[in-house]
Amino acid sequence: MTIEQQVIAWRRHIHKHPEFGFEEQLTSEMVARCLEEMGIEVHRNIGKTGVVGILKCGSSERSIGLRADMDALHIKEQNCFAHASVHEGVMHACGHDGHTAMLLGAAHELARTHNFDGTVYFIFQPCEEHGLGAKAMIADGLFTRWNIDAVYAIHNLPGIAEGHIVTRPGSLMASESSFEIDVIATGGHAALPHMGTDPIVVGAQIVTAMQTIVSRNLSAIDETAVISITEFTTNGTVNVIPSQVKIKGDTRSFTDEALHKIEAAIERVVKGQCLSAGVEYKYTFNNSFLSTINSDKETQHAISAAQKVVGEDQVNGNCQPFTISEDFSFMLREVPGCYILMGNGIGECGGTALHNPNYDFNDKILMNGVKYWQVLVEEQLAK
Structure with missing residues (x-):
């Protein structure tokens, strides 16, 4: 042979x-x-x-x-x-x-x-x-x-x-990292939104605001990166405003500096949006590959x-x-x-x-x- x-x-x-x-x-x-x-x-x-x-x-x-x-x-x-x-x-x-x-x-x-x-x-x-x-x-x-x-x-x-x-x-x-965000609110009856806090609105604002992280926090020349939202789930139903929204996603970047900037920027966005709406949050960021x-x-x-x-x-x-x-x-x-x-x-x-x-x-x-x-x-x- x-x-x-x-x-x-x-x-x-x-x-x-x-x-x-x-x-x-x-x-x-x-x-x-x-x-x-x-x-x-x-x-x-x-x-x-x-x-x-x-x-x-x-x-x-x-x-x-x-x-x-x-x-x-x-x-x-x-x-x-x-x-x-x-x-x-x-x-x-x-x-x-x-x-x-x-x-x-x-x-x-x-x-x-x-x-x-x-x-x-x-x-x-x-x-x-x-x-x-x-x-x-x-x-x-x-x-x-x-x-x-x-x-x-x-x-x-x-x-x-x-x-x-x-x-x-x-x-x-690229590096690969995943993140998970929990927006924690009171929820309530869909007919009485003023009696609780709505995590869906806050979650949507977080998703929208995160689109600025790459374009406004990283150099367009030497800090190429991708941030993708891959999951958006709630514990609500047709007539129930949920009490929790879970957002998951994936990020890719080519330098350790960009990786650290992304990790910090996501939490800054989440914290700001949740603070303005009067709701709580949990945030985890896990790097799988450098x-x-x-x-x-x-x-x-x-x-x-x-x-x-x-x-x-x-x-x-x-x-x-x-x-x-x-x-x-x-x-x-x-x-x-x-x-x-x-x-x-x-x-x-x-x-x-x-x-x-x-x-x-x-x-x-x-x-x-x-x-x-x-x-x-x-x-x-x-x-």
Whole structure:
């Protein structure tokens, strides 16, 4: 079996047996066994179900970390091919099966050739989808138990031509935060609104006023952000003015400064509207993902390796930022590094959107990922 055939087999096996975040028992054990068979030192249960493989060659103290995510999503797969999910209601709809297989392939090739001087850390991370896996591995000592100079990651992206690679220095992807606002009033009879306080009117004013936060509090040039109201619910009924309105929403931004401004501005709007109406409120703001910020030097290293693998004309090293989010952002706050996006294809061949029940990772790009990892290591840890 060739290495390409093996990587495809790994990918399809993982796709067929998907596991949700922090439940990746079968996947992590498969990864650990494969690494051990390659002669790579293995550490299990890092960040609950995470795996770290360590491969040393030569005498250099230089090191590099390569990260792949392993978790699947609670989506019922609608594909009918032979490697479709056998776990009801769970599927690899984001391509983490491909990411894991590519990194296993790179580990195999680097263990076979030993064409580098230093230490490679193969980081197989659980629970990326909910922003918890990177934090868990960091809390378990990923960057304190081991000396990792820089860390890199790949994610596939439908809608970009097969195998093309895009990235950028600085903010590549947005932070993601959610908020919840409770407007607490007295409510009352719909025919006698003057005898109580009405949270619906206040809630509507809050929603309207929040539309000014981005346009009047953030720079139009370098503080791009999105605030979306996604839920507006009450405990009222047809002839009852409710006593409570719950407003939920989502925000995206590309810098920590913008994130903090948004968090404070939402509460300022809520407090002002509620104070003027004489009602109470509760406000919570939860950050799930930080913005993914690539360091300049490591981004240039990533671009160089990508160009050698797929050609200069298929690499965009200064792409527009994306409003999607990624918990690799937490690793990039610990050490410098770079996140790249690899085209999964356009149209019928790899173009189905992520998190879609008909999505499948494009096996044709697997070896691009394997070779990218191999070239990146051999360049950064050159003998």
